[in-house]
Amino acid sequence: MATRQPLIAGNWKMNLNHLEAIALVQKIAFALPEKYFAKVEVAVLPPFTDIRSVQTLVDGDKLLLRYGAQDLSPHDSGAHTGDVSGPMLAKLGCTYVTVGHSERREHHGEDDDLVNRKVRAALKHGITPILCVGEQLEVREQGGHVEHCNSQLIAGLKGLKAEQVRDVVIAYEPVWAIGTGRVATPADAQEVCAALRARLAEKYGDEIAGGVRILYGGSVKSGNIGDLVKQDDVDGALVGGASLDGEEFAKLCALAAGGPLP
Numbered sequence: 001m002a003t004r005q006p007l008i009a010g011n012w013k014m015n016l017n018h019l020e021a022i023a024l025v026q027k028i029a030f031a032l033p034e035k036y037f038a039k040v041e042v043a044v045l046p047p048f049t050d051i052r053s054v055q056t057l058v059d060g061d062k063l064l065l066r067y068g069a070q071d072l073s074p075h076d077s078g079a080h081t082g083d084v085s086g087p088m089l090a091k092l093g094c095t096y097v098t099v100g101h102s103e104r105r106e107h108h109g110e111d112d113d114l115v116n117r118k119v120r121a122a123l124k125h126g127i128t129p130i131l132c133v134g135e136q137l138e139v140r141e142q143g144g145h146v147e148h149c150n151s152q153l154i155a156g157l158k159g160l161k162a163e164q165v166r167d168v169v170i171a172y173e174p175v176w177a178i179g180t181g182r183v184a185t186p187a188d189a190q191e192v193c194a195a196l197r198a199r200l201a202e203k204y205g206d207e208i209a210g211g212v213r214i215l216y217g218g219s220v221k222s223g224n225i226g227d228l229v230k231q232d233d234v235d236g237a238l239v240g241g242a243s244l245d246g247e248e249f250a251k252l253c254a255l256a257a258g259g260p261l262p
């Protein structure tokens with residue numbers, strides 16, 4: 001079976017200016033000793049305006065923390081006012097970019113086709129897309145959650161070769177658990193993450209599926225991360241609110257690494 005290093009990615013959403021970003025990264029670096037980074041990969045995903053400051057700090061202090069962005073344009077350059085491209089993010093040293101987050105799908109009308117073009121744009125420029133999938137509450141209540149997530153998965157990966165799929169991270173984020181405090185149970189998370197992996201295996205083979213990291217996201221905190229990452233198919237978390245508190249985020253990362261607490 002493939003060994004998958006857990007990934008904890010902090011999605012700051014539209015929070016913190018560049019000065020606050022520097023303060024938060026310093027807090028995380030101070031609270032989380034380097035030894036933890038051997039067991040868990042840790043990334044922060046600040047707003048675009050903060051990335052240069054985070055890059056300067058990470059490079060200058062040789063931090064093991066990775067960073068990335070929350071979105072990118074499907075285009076490389078041109079007349080796309082307000083957009084930020086893959087080449088720009090790559091130049092800033094971004095390792096990750098979230099694509100298809102439910103807030104982008106819902107508030108910006110992003111459909112599966114656009115999400116797929118963004119996934120391909122990220123890969124083209126050497127940035128790992130974190131492809132987000134997840135169902136609304138009514139879909140879950142009708143029992144359609146697995147089918148819904150599998151359909152977003154396959155549409156988001158359309159046109160990719162199997163070896164490219166290996167370089168994608170998937171995040172299962174049930175919409176009803178985002179920012180609500182209502183976390184999916186570890187069994188709920190495992191059910192969908194396992195189904196996503198099985199669908200990947202069907203389409204791209206066991207070896208690829210076994211290597212792809214599948215994260216859970218939705219009200220993850222230090223109090224629930226331990227049980228979530230114990231699940232066979234949950235390889236870490238995409239963390240919103242709890243990633244804005246340096247000590248809490250460091251604690252959560254340490255627990256994902258198997259402890260002890262710093």
Ligand SMILES: O=C[C@H](O)COP(=O)(O)O
Pocket residue numbers: 011101173177178179180181217218219220238239240241242
């Ligand atoms: O990208 C992160 C998710 O939307 C989860 O956010 P949350 O941890 O605040 O629920």
